[in-house]
Amino acid sequence: MKAITIDGISKKYGKTQALDQINLEVEEGALFGLIGPDGAGKTTLFRILTTLLLADTGQASVTGLDVVKDYKEIRKTIGYMPGRFSLYQDLTVEENLNFFATIFGTTIEENYDLVRDIYVQIEPFKNRRAGKLSGGMKQKLALSCALIHKPTVLFLDEPTTGVDVVSRQEFWEMLRKLKEKGITILVSTPYMDEASLCDRIALIQKGQLLSIDSPTNIIQQFSKPLYAVKTNLLHQLLGDLRTFPLTDTVFPFGEYLHLTTKQQLEEDQLTIFLQNKGHQKIQLHPTKATIEDCFMELMTN
Amino acid sequence: MKPFLAFVKKEIYHILRDRRTLLILFGMPIIQVLIFGYAVTNEFRGASIAVLDQAQDELSTDLQRHLVASGHFAIIEQVDNVSDIESAFQKGKIKMAVVIPPDFSQDFYHRKKAVVQVLSDGSDPNTASTLLNYVTNMVNQFQVRKSQAPPLPLQINIESRLVYNPELKSVYMFVPGVTALILMLVSAMMTALTLAKEKELGTMELLLVSPLHPFLIIVGKVTPYVFLALINAIFILALGVFVFGVPIKGSLLLLLGLCLLFILTALALGILISTKTDTQQAAMLTSLMMLMMPTMLLSGFIFPVESMPRLLQWISTIIPAKYFIILLKDVMLKGSGIELILWEVMVLGIMTLFFLVVSLKNFKIRLA
Structure with missing residues (x-):
């Protein structure tokens, strides 16, 4: 049985098509990433799967339970961490965890082994109000609360947004461990660099799935020649590269620009082109595609 | 039962940890009673x-x-x-x-x-x-x-006596009115606010994605407010009796029973409002417009219903506070027993049931 099946799900808000004919399957025990920019439809899809919203058309099921018909059953078995921090800010860390354990009919002690790794990190602050925690700690508390009833499927909507780099790495480490315990995890993120940490990913843009595969396969399918370019006149470089005849696409990528070309490039040709435009300290070398490059390519097609 | 108790406990924490809530709950009744008791008066001295x-x-x-x-x-x-x-x-x-x-x-x-x-x-x-x-x-x-003129040989003297309020004291009027107002405020507005707060902060999303029955979410949230409102009612009545000398001629138990009934009516209204509003601000404005203003102006608290234009008199018949004020006056000042006030009790009871049914129907088991 699949942990999650989505079959032709569409959802409109007024005139905006939030989701357009989504089809997706997530294997049991997988760590599945939904990657896409803000407004791509990630949260809407999460809300449909967590029985919070009704789709206009299509069907979806979680652990074989229909999200519309069997919503009561689903609500007992899933764990959900919304994109916005949604715990009680005026309750302490411990009170929050206790509350969520109790309303799911369990206790902290009963499932402590599941949350221990995460909870020990915030336990020293257990008498602090949740509203006074730092971003990383809030996120750990929210994950603990979503886990405390031992869910079979865990839905994490942009758990790392607004969290510092170190905490983000720790967080993904925790997800790895949870996966090892057999929990299916569906996680969404706008950060492309997190995609490679998933077993499989789906790229989503404007309510449509662009590609579903493992991160390595997606990268391997990238076919065009790709170069990283950097000069002393970085802000002018983007415009200049776009006027280069062989250029296909140019996007900023960290401190470099990533350039794809219509055919294999004579590197000197471009160097001379740039020198004529007044650039100096030109760095140009072929580079390996990342998920972000794939995403950009899929988006422009 | 355990989830329910956890819910009530959580709600009590919310109340105790929020200064604004505490101020409305406990400061407001005192201020209102004192303002109406000492400042707003029709009697003149000097x-x-x-x-x-x-x-x-x-x-x-x-x-x-x-x-x-x-x-x-x-x-x-x-x-x-x-x-x-x-x-x-x-x-x-x-x-x-x-x-x-x-x-x-x-x-x-x-x-x-x-x-x-x-x-x-x-x-x-x-x-x-x-x-x-x-x-x-x-x-x-x-x-x-x-004038040293001898009295007329035949004369009609009018000897008047105002029963139930012989000295025409305005406190006899305002204690029932303020009780209605405060109970409306505490029960209806605070309930609407606290439910809207869950939506606004996103916690409702988490509560919905839990095995809790919607009915339990509501009951758990309002239970503490029933007790708080009852404490407030007792407090206002005590101030009326001990500070302003308003009598309670009827049964005290009946009086408290009536307060409880009105609290439930107000809670039902608060829940109804919360099903229609998504933010605390909207809940607050709706409560003020739909509940507080009618309670002040159309219930007979400040202006007598009999002297209103026909249209407003009709509107006043659907204002719960109107019936509650009549009930309070009957029991406190006239000493009426339950048999004399059955009609008003029934009206309030039916209103409460109606509001509850409508709001349960409107309570969303999903976000939209």
């Missing part, structure tokens, strides 16, 4: 008046003394001409002016007909008419005392 005594004789001085002796008036100015009266009014120094004409005693004793002119400030009609009443009564008394 109202400032001016006198233009053109007669300056024994009788006119006597009349002045008579006015002051009552305690209702204080003569703060003796003026010499009519224009001074005008300026005293304009400066806001006086509420009323009394003009005694030059031939006052002459007219009184010989022509058997004297005139006293009273000017009062019509820009404040309530005060003006009350003061006019006072002064008319006192001039009549004065006249009876001064």
Whole structure:
């Protein structure tokens, strides 16, 4: 049985098509990433799967339970961490965890082994109000609360947004461990660099799935020649590269620009082109595609 | 049962940890009772008046003394001409002016007909008419005392007595009114606010994605407010009885039962509002417009229902507070038993059921 099946799900808000004919399957025990920019439809899809919203058309099921018909059953078995921090800010860390354990009919002690790794990190602050925690700690508390009833499927909507780099790495480490315990995890993120940490990913843009595969396969399918370019006149470089005849696409990528070309490039040709435009300290070398490059390519097609 | 108790406990934490909530819950009743008890009153003591005594004789001085002796008036100015009266009014120094004409005693004793002119400030009609009443009564008394004419051989005396409120005290009116207002505020508005807060902060999303039944979410949230509202009711009634001397002639138990009934009506209204609003601000505004204003203006608390235009009288029949105020007055002032107030109790009961059913139907098991 699949942990999650989505079959032709569409959802409109007024005139905006939030989701357009989504089809997706997530294997049991997988760590599945939904990657896409803000407004791509990630949260809407999460809300449909967590029985919070009704789709206009299509069907979806979680652990074989229909999200519309069997919503009561689903609500007992899933764990959900919304994109916005949604715990009680005026309750302490411990009170929050206790509350969520109790309303799911369990206790902290009963499932402590599941949350221990995460909870020990915030336990020293257990008498602090949740509203006074730092971003990383809030996120750990929210994950603990979503886990405390031992869910079979865990839905994490942009758990790392607004969290510092170190905490983000720790967080993904925790997800790895949870996966090892057999929990299916569906996680969404706008950060492309997190995609490679998933077993499989789906790229989503404007309510449509662009590609579903493992991160390595997606990268391997990238076919065009790709170069990283950097000069002393970085802000002018983007415009200049776009006027280069062989250029296909140019996007900023960290401190470099990533350039794809219509055919294999004579590197000197471009160097001379740039020198004529007044650039100096030109760095140009072929580079390996990342998920972000794939995403950009899929988006422009 | 355990999830329910956890819910109630959580809600109590919310209440105790939020200063604004605490202030509304416990500060408001005290302030309201004191304001209505001491400040908003129709009784006057020592109202400032001016006198233009053109007669300056024994009788006119006597009349002045008579006015002051009552305690209702204080003569703060003796003026010499009519224009001074005008300026005293304009400066806001006086509420009323009394003009005694030059031939006052002459007219009184010989022509058997004297005139006293009273000017009062019509820009404040309530005060003006009350003061006019006072002064008319006192001039009549004065006249009876001064005329040595034997009483008429045949006469009809009116002996009036105001039953249930013999001294026409306004506290008898405002204690039921304030009770209704506070219970409405605590039960309806606070409930609507606290439910809207869960939506606003996104915690409702998590509660929905849990095995909790929607009904349990609501009941868990409102339970603490039932107790708080009841404590408030007892508190206001106690202030009324011990500080302002309002009697409770009927059964205390019945009185508290009625309070509980009205609390439930208000809670049901609060829940109904919360199903229609998504933010605390919207919930607050809706409560103020739909609940507090009608409770203040149309329930008979401040303005008598009988003297309203037809349309407003009709509207007032759907204001729960109207029935509650009638009930409170009947039980507190008249000592009525349950058999005399069955109709009002029934109306409130049916309203409560209606609001509850509608709001449960409207409670969303999903986000949209």
